[in-house]
Amino acid sequence: MYKNSELELSNLLSKMLQQDASDLHLIVGKPPIYRVHSRLLEDAQYDVMTPEHIESIGEVLVPKTKKEMLLQQRQTDFSYAYKDNHRLRVNAYFQKDTLAISIRMIPNKIKTLEELNLPDVLKKFTELKQGLVLVVGPTGHGKSTALASMIDMINTSRPEHIITVEDPIEYVFLQDKSIVSQREVLRDTMSFAAALTAALREDPNVVMVGEMRDLESISTTITIAETGHLVFATLHTNDAAQTIDRIVDVFPPHQQPQIRTQLASVLLGIISIRLLPRIGGGLIPAMEILFVDTAVRNVIRENRTFEIYNIIHSSGAKGMVSLDRYLSELVKKGLTTYDNALPYARDIETFTALVSR
Numbered sequence: 001m002y003k004n005s006e007l008e009l010s011n012l013l014s015k016m017l018q019q020d021a022s023d024l025h026l027i028v029g030k031p032p033i034y035r036v037h038s039r040l041l042e043d044a045q046y047d048v049m050t051p052e053h054i055e056s057i058g059e060v061l062v063p064k065t066k067k068e069m070l071l072q073q074r075q076t077d078f079s080y081a082y083k084d085n086h087r088l089r090v091n092a093y094f095q096k097d098t099l100a101i102s103i104r105m106i107p108n109k110i111k112t113l114e115e116l117n118l119p120d121v122l123k124k125f126t127e128l129k130q131g132l133v134l135v136v137g138p139t140g141h142g143k144s145t146a147l148a149s150m151i152d153m154i155n156t157s158r159p160e161h162i163i164t165v166e167d168p169i170e171y172v173f174l175q176d177k178s179i180v181s182q183r184e185v186l187r188d189t190m191s192f193a194a195a196l197t198a199a200l201r202e203d204p205n206v207v208m209v210g211e212m213r214d215l216e217s218i219s220t221t222i223t224i225a226e227t228g229h230l231v232f233a234t235l236h237t238n239d240a241a242q243t244i245d246r247i248v249d250v251f252p253p254h255q256q257p258q259i260r261t262q263l264a265s266v267l268l269g270i271i272s273i274r275l276l277p278r279i280g281g282g283l284i285p286a287m288e289i290l291f292v293d294t295a296v297r298n299v300i301r302e303n304r305t306f307e308i309y310n311i312i313h314s315s316g317a318k319g320m321v322s323l324d325r326y327l328s329e330l331v332k333k334g335l336t337t338y339d340n341a342l343p344y345a346r347d348i349e350t351f352t353a354l355v356s357r
Helices: 005-019 051-061 064-073 120-126 143-155 192-199 215-226 240-249 253-266 294-301 305-313 323-332 338-344 348-356
Strands: 023-026 033-036 039-042 075-082 086-095 098-106 131-136 161-166 179-184 206-209 230-235 267-277 283-291
Touching: 005 023, 005 033, 005 051, 005 086, 005 098, 051 086, 051 098, 064 075, 120 143, 120 267, 120 283, 131 143, 131 215, 131 240, 131 253, 143 161, 143 206, 143 230, 143 267, 161 192, 192 206, 192 215, 206 215, 215 230, 215 253, 230 240, 240 253, 240 267, 240 305, 253 267, 253 294, 267 294, 267 323, 267 338, 283 305, 283 323, 294 305, 323 338, 323 348, 338 348
Parallel strands: 131 230, 131 267, 161 179, 161 206, 206 230
Antiparallel strands: 023 033, 023 098, 033 039, 075 086, 086 098, 267 283
16 A cells, blocks of 8 residues: 555545545546546646545545455445535546546535526425426536436425435435435345335435436336335436336337336436536536426327427426427526527527527
8 A cells, every 4th residue: 555545545636625526536547536527637736646546545435344345346335524514526437457547526515406506396295295307407507416406496395204315425415304214235235126116114204316227116106206206316318208218118019018107107207417517617417308398298198209399398387398498598698608598408409598588
C-alpha cells in the first residue's frame, strides 16, 4: 500500500467538493479526472496513476465485504461515507486487468423540486395512492435525485410506510411524517426481486425501486403496483415510448400481451430527464412528462406505442410535455443555448420550429 493512501483519498474527495464535481474517475494512465457540470477535467497537478497506485486507494475505499466480490465478479458497487455528512456511490471495476474506480458524489441534502428546477406538475405523482411511476433517462442525468425529491415530499407531508430497495443506498431519508425503511442489495437483502417480494409482507404504502434491472425485478415491481401500492422506479431508457417497449420486450413473446394489459392498468406516468449546461454555469433539467390517460392505456394494450409522442404533444392541458417543447422553452427563456439543447432533441425540425415561434 502506498503511504498515506487514506490522506490521498481524502484530498481527492475534498477536491470534488471544492470543484462542485459530480464524479471522480481513477484509471491507469491518466491523472484523476473530475466531471464538473457535465465536462471531464483532468487534475493537471497530479501524476498519471499506476495500477499499484489505484490498488492502494482501493484498499482504503472498498469495504471488506465487497473485496471478495470485486475479485470474483471483477466489479462491485457500494456506498461510502465521507466526513460524516457526504455520501458517495462507488463502482470499482477492472479494465484491461487493472483496477479502475468511478465515484459519484451524492448531495448531503435532498433538494425540493423547486430547488432542482423541476416543474410543480410532478407533485401530482406524489399525491397518488396506487400505481407505477417511472423516472427514466441516461446515466448521470438526475433520475435518482428527482426520485429522491418526490419520495421525500411524501415523507414530509403524510404518514406512510415507505420502503426503498437500492444498490447501493444513495440519498438517506430522515424519518419524518412517514416511516422510511431503506434496504440495500447484498447488505440488507440478497437481490431486488427478493426485497420486492418481501415488501408485500412488510405493510408498505409506497415502494421505491432503485432500478428495474431484469425480468424478475420488473415483474415483481408491476405486481406490487397491481396490489394497491404506489411504486416509483427508474429505468435506463430515453423516453416514454421506448420505456414501455423495453419493459414488454423483457418478457417472452407469449407473455407480452398479458404484460401490456397489466402495464396499461397500473402505469401512472413516465418522467424522462436530461441535464443540460446552463447559461452562467451549472446544469438545468429538461423533461418529457407523460400522464397515463385512456388514450395512452389503449395504445399500450394495442401495441401502438409509437403514437405516444403525438399524445404527449397534444396533451399540454393535462400537464404533459414533449422533450422538444421543454428544450425549446429553456432556449427561449435564456436558460440554455440552442447548440446545447440540439443534441437532446428528438426531432430536430420540430425543436427548431418551436424555438422560432
